[in-house]
Amino acid sequence: MARPPRPPRPVPFTHRVDVRYLEVDQQGVVFNMWYLAYFDDAMTAFLSAGGLEYADMLSAGFDVQLVHTEIDWKGSLRWGDRPEVDVALEALGRTSFTLGFAVRVDGALVATGRTVYVTVRTDGSGKVEVPALVARALGVT
Amino acid sequence: MARPPRPPRPVPFTHRVDVRYLEVDQQGVVFNMWYLAYFDDAMTAFLSAGGLEYADMLSAGFDVQLVHTEIDWKGSLRWGDRPEVDVALEALGRTSFTLGFAVRVDGALVATGRTVYVTVRTDGSGKVEVPALVARALGVT
Amino acid sequence: MARPPRPPRPVPFTHRVDVRYLEVDQQGVVFNMWYLAYFDDAMTAFLSAGGLEYADMLSAGFDVQLVHTEIDWKGSLRWGDRPEVDVALEALGRTSFTLGFAVRVDGALVATGRTVYVTVRTDGSGKVEVPALVARALGVT
Amino acid sequence: MARPPRPPRPVPFTHRVDVRYLEVDQQGVVFNMWYLAYFDDAMTAFLSAGGLEYADMLSAGFDVQLVHTEIDWKGSLRWGDRPEVDVALEALGRTSFTLGFAVRVDGALVATGRTVYVTVRTDGSGKVEVPALVARALGVT
Numbered sequence: 192m193a194r195p196p197r198p199p200r201p202v203p204f205t206h207r208v209d210v211r212y213l214e215v216d217q218q219g220v221v222f223n224m225w226y227l228a229y230f231d232d233a234m235t236a237f238l239s240a241g242g243l244e245y246a247d248m249l250s251a252g253f254d255v256q257l258v259h260t261e262i263d264w265k266g267s268l269r270w271g272d273r274p275e276v277d278v279a280l281e282a283l284g285r286t287s288f289t290l291g292f293a294v295r296v297d298g299a300l301v302a303t304g305r306t307v308y309v310t311v312r313t314d315g316s317g318k319v320e321v322p323a324l325v326a327r328a329l330g331v332t
Numbered sequence: 333m334a335r336p337p338r339p340p341r342p343v344p345f346t347h348r349v350d351v352r353y354l355e356v357d358q359q360g361v362v363f364n365m366w367y368l369a370y371f372d373d374a375m376t377a378f379l380s381a382g383g384l385e386y387a388d389m390l391s392a393g394f395d396v397q398l399v400h401t402e403i404d405w406k407g408s409l410r411w412g413d414r415p416e417v418d419v420a421l422e423a424l425g426r427t428s429f430t431l432g433f434a435v436r437v438d439g440a441l442v443a444t445g446r447t448v449y450v451t452v453r454t455d456g457s458g459k460v461e462v463p464a465l466v467a468r469a470l471g472v473t
Numbered sequence: 474m475a476r477p478p479r480p481p482r483p484v485p486f487t488h489r490v491d492v493r494y495l496e497v498d499q500q501g502v503v504f505n506m507w508y509l510a511y512f513d514d515a516m517t518a519f520l521s522a523g524g525l526e527y528a529d530m531l532s533a534g535f536d537v538q539l540v541h542t543e544i545d546w547k548g549s550l551r552w553g554d555r556p557e558v559d560v561a562l563e564a565l566g567r568t569s570f571t572l573g574f575a576v577r578v579d580g581a582l583v584a585t586g587r588t589v590y591v592t593v594r595t596d597g598s599g600k601v602e603v604p605a606l607v608a609r610a611l612g613v614t
Numbered sequence: 615m616a617r618p619p620r621p622p623r624p625v626p627f628t629h630r631v632d633v634r635y636l637e638v639d640q641q642g643v644v645f646n647m648w649y650l651a652y653f654d655d656a657m658t659a660f661l662s663a664g665g666l667e668y669a670d671m672l673s674a675g676f677d678v679q680l681v682h683t684e685i686d687w688k689g690s691l692r693w694g695d696r697p698e699v700d701v702a703l704e705a706l707g708r709t710s711f712t713l714g715f716a717v718r719v720d721g722a723l724v725a726t727g728r729t730v731y732v733t734v735r736t737d738g739s740g741k742v743e744v745p746a747l748v749a750r751a752l753g754v755t
Contacts, residue, residue, distance in 0.1 A: 212513055212527075213363045217411065222354045223680050224650035231494055231646070245494075246553055257646050261684035270358065271528055353654055353668075364513070364539050368506035372635055386635075387694055398505050402543035412669055495645045499693065504636045552640065 200240045200330065203277045206233040208294075210272050220267035227260065230292050230304055233276040237290065241328035253322050255308040258287065266301040268294070274301060280329050286310055286318045288329055341381045341471065344418045347374040349435075351413050361408035368401065371433050371445055374417040378431065382469035394463050396449040399428070407442040409435070415442060421470050427451055427459045429470055482522045482612065485559045488515040490576075492554050502549035509542065512574050512586055515558040519572065525610035535604050537590040540569070548583040550576070556583060562611050568592055568600045570611055623663045623753065626700045629656040631717075633695050643690035650683065653715050653727055656699040660713065666751035676745050678731040681710065689724040691717070697724060703752050709733055709741045711752055 214225040235245050248254065268274055274296045282289040292304040310321045326332055355366040376386050389395065409415055415437045423430040433445040451462050467473055496507040517527050530536065550556055556578045564571040574586040592603045608614055637648040658668050671677065691697055697719045705712040715727040733744045749755055 209514075211510060212517065213357060213365060213510055215358045216354060217356045217358060217360050218677070218679075219358050223654070223683065224354060224647040227647035227650065228493060228495055232491075235494065244553075254641070256641075257685075257687055259684070259686050260646065261682070262680075263682050264680055267679075271526075350655075352651060353658065354651055359536070359538075364542065365506040365509035368509065369634060369636055372505070373632075376635065385694075395500070397500075397549075398544075398546055400543070400545050401505065402541070403539075404541050405539055408538075412667075495639060495647065497640045498636060499638045499640060499642050501640050506636065 200237075203279055204237055204240055206236040206276045206278060208232065208274050208276055210268055210270055210274065212270055215270045220269060223262070223264075226262050226294065226302055226304065229274070229276055229294065230260070230290075230306055233278045233292060234290055234306070234308075237278040238325075238328045241330060243324055243328035248325065249313060251322070251324060252313050253319065253325065254311055254313050255325075256311055257306055258309050259307040260304065261306075262302055262304045264302045266296075266299060268296060268301055272296045280331065281305060283321065283326070283329065283331055286320055288321060288325070341378075344420055345378055345381055347377040347417045347419060349373065349415050349417055351409055351411055351415065353411055356411045361410060362413075364403070364405075367403050367435065367443055367445065370415070370417055370435065371401070371431075371447055374419045374433060375431055375447070375449075378419040379466075379469045382471060384465055384469035389463075389466065390454060392463070392465060393454050394460065394466065395452050395454050396466075397452055398447055399450050400448040401445065402447075403443055403445045405443045407437075407440060409437060409442055413437045421472065422446060424462065424467070424470065424472055427461055429462060429466070482519075485561055486519055486522055488518040488558045488560060490514065490556050490558055492550055492552055492556065494552055497552045502551060503554075505544070505546075508544050508576065508584055508586065511556070511558055511576065512542070512572075512588055515560045515574060516572055516588070516590075519560040520607075520610045523610035523612060525606055530607065531595060533604070533606060534595050535601065535607065536593050536595050537607075538593055539588055540591050541589040542586065543588075544584055544586045546584045548578075548581060550578060550583055554578045562613065563587060565603065565608070565611065565613055568602055570603060570607070623660075626702055627660055627663055629659040629699045629701060631655065631697050631699055633691055633693055633697065635693055638693045643692060646685070646687075649685050649717065649725055649727065652697070652699055652717065653683070653713075653729055656701045656715060657713055657729070657731075660701040661748075661751045664751035664753060666747055671745075671748065672736060674745070674747060675736050676742065676748065677734050677736050678748075679734055680729055681732050682730040683727065684729075685725055685727040687725045689719075689722060691719060691724055695719045703754065704728060706744065706749070706752065706754050709743055711744060711748070 208229045214221045216222040277293040279291050281291040287309045289307045294302040349370045355362045357363040418434040420432050422432040428450045430448045435443040490511045496503045498504040559575040561573050563573040569591045571589045576584040631652045637644045639645040697717050700716040702714050704714040710732045712730045717725040
């Protein structure tokens with residue numbers, strides 16, 4: 192019997208972030224490392240919107256590990272900003288996938304980023320082909 | 333045969349902390365939550381100076397959990413400060429112990445704190461009498 | 474002319490928090506210091522719901538500083554939990570006020586906390602009587 | 615009169631980091647964003663070893679802003695590890711410089727990184743040619 196179609200994930204997919212007071216440094220802008228916290232939240236929300244809860248991925252015996260990340264800043268974030276993080280699949284490899292991120296506030300681009308995730312088994316046996324449940328959540332079945 | 337005496341831990345025991353740039357908020361002072369990071373580092377160093385590496389406590393099947401903490405501020409820390417955290421045992425219960433902390437910079441008192449740790453088994457079976465190896469590290473054999 | 478009444482803040486006031494993956498330690502529970510991050514977010518939301526944006530308090534020349542905080546844990550938080558933080562005014566002094574916090578997840582109490590804030594001028598001149606605009610936001614005019 | 619030569623900075627320059635318990639996630643490894651905290655500490659230490667305290671750079675009216683960063687992971691860090699971060703100047707532009715980072719533990723390479731810093735005036739007037747006091751600290755007079 193045919194599997195009912197998933198409700199489509201909005202394109203582009205956007206995850207809203209709340210800047211915390213503690214993330215703002217004495218320059219008055221969000222300290223660089225917190226962008227990776229935002230990307231991590233956005234990745235989880237992206238998979239979830241694609242039908243895969245992270246906990247279910249772990250239960251299925253799979254996890255992801257970062258092998259590369261990069262960020263380019265065009266601007267900065269201040270306390271009280273409510274930035275939006277766009278997430279999109281940029282590339283799918285045999286044992287990895289790449290997500291692209293764009294951080295915007297009030298329509299202005301603040302930063303872009305890109306992270307390469309390798310899919311691994313949770314049993315410690317290392318890299319594994321991107322599992323079907325992850326590929327589906329990425330929108331590439 | 334008698335066990336050779338441990339080299340005594342200095343009294344008061346002091347753990348030096350480096351304030352990180354990212355810990356300083358837009359008021360120009362270390363944001364409150366980082367004091368708990370300093371206390372955690374200082375607790376580990378205190379046990380270590382008492383002869384118990386945290387990893388060895390875990391290997392022995394024991395861990396600690398916080399049930400209470402409190403901080404009183406008299407001043408603040410700025411970037412570039414290299415505060416010292418004094419640690420002392422304040423109380424020993426049947427299944428818990430209390431450490432007191434004092435944060436100083438250049439001799440001036442910045443904050444005091446107190447944390448109550450309950451000793452637990454790592455197997456999830458809950459509270460346990462303070463194990464001998466922990467009591468020894470606390471200096472109360 | 475009479476000032477129109479503010480829309481009342483819900484009682485109890487509740488602020489929802491998203492636990493971030495990075496806040497969970499290798500014990501699998503949220504590390505203790507992040508509760509102070511949650512309290513800070515909840516304090517800002519509480520004042521905002523009372524009609525005072527933090528930025529407007531700063532613009533008016535006032536800020537708050539912590540002089541005391543404490544936390545009691547009854548349980549723990551895991552990744553994926555969406556805890557609620559109840560906030561209530563516990564005490565109002567001449568130059569300070571005390572907020573009480575209760576962290577719940579799925580109805581179960583995880584932790585309670587209490588923070589004492591001193592009101593200060595942003596010009597560095599120190600403590601000041603709790604300004605009217607703060608008192609109003611606390612609901613004690 | 616001739617300025618006495620600065621004591622040379624060791625090559626490679628290495629900054630030691632202490633992994634904090636709170637930086638380790640439920641996978642048992644340091645969460646990705648903390649590498650940017652390590653790089654930030656290492657950058658400050660690198661400039662300091664080159665004769666420029668960050669506070670003195672600020673007092674002179676200059677600061678740095680990140681415009682790009684990237685990290686490639688070969689391995690991971692665990693609690694108790696005491697990684698070393700090698701820092702080296704990779705490139706010097708007119709208004710920017712690039713530092714390369716290598717994180718090692720017990721001789722094994724864990725990650726490499728690269729950050730591009732733009733030099734700015736602290737008065738908000740934006741980018742400025744790399745000041746002489748920064749160039750000297752970078753070792754490129």
